[in-house]
Amino acid sequence: MEHTPVTQEYLIDLYRSLIIKRDDLKNNAEQNEKKYYKMFRDLYKEYYGLMIECIFLKKRIAYCQRCNNLQIKIYKEEINSYIDVVKEDYMHQLENLKNHKKRIKKSLSADGMKQAKKIFKRIVKRIDKEHPLWEHSIESYRYNDLKELMNIEALVDYETHSTRHNIDIIYLMIRINSIKEEIDFYNNQPSYSPQEKEESLKKEILKYRSYRNDLNKKYHSFTKIMHAC
Helix, strand or coil: CCCCCCCHHHHHHHHHHHHHHHHHHHHHHHHHHHHHHHHCHHHHHHHHHHHHHHHHHHHHHHHHHHHHHCCCCCEHHHHHHHHHHHHHHHHHHHCCEECCEECCCCCCCHHHHHHHHHHHHHHHHHCCCCCCCHHHHHHHHHCCCHHHHHHHHHHHHHHHCCCCCCCCHHHHHHHHHHHHHHHHHHHCCCCCCHHHHHHHHHHHHHHHHHHHHHHHHHHHHHHCCCECC
16 A cells, blocks of 8 residues: 655645644633632632642741751741741742733854844744734744744645745654644543532642641751851
């Protein structure tokens, strides 16, 4: 049985279609998360509040353990000052969160920067500020997200029926596999009804309450040997 050869055109079409599918799944997941957050705002607040509380308790315990291991006296004032600094840094990081995800400027090589710049220029020459991908392109370039710029350009190619003939087949196959992995990630996420989501959040809250109690007990054991100043 003869196999149809894999052509560049076939791979480009597959690549574009997978990007669209990935973005649809991603958008659906984000919309569902926003919907559930509105429905169960108080539960989410308690859930995230417990998470943060446990993080700082673990920091306190780690500080005390280091002092204990080094046979250094633990001073209440010093540990409180340390936690204040940790909190300030942590809250600063929270300001960078968007849709529960942190966007970090990626580190690119000189060649990577040049490639990102070329792709970005090609994109903005072919779309205007009213295009839905305009802001996404600006943001991806700002954060040196070369991979996402490549994805955006493929979408622009798709919309404008443009095919650049200098795309390497090996590169396309690598990108296709990468997009497929992202699709698998979203497909494998559990699907919840509102009632199931509520129950899931309540279970997580109970777990964190129990975890917080365990951490409090552990930290309390250090407070017995803690010096006032």
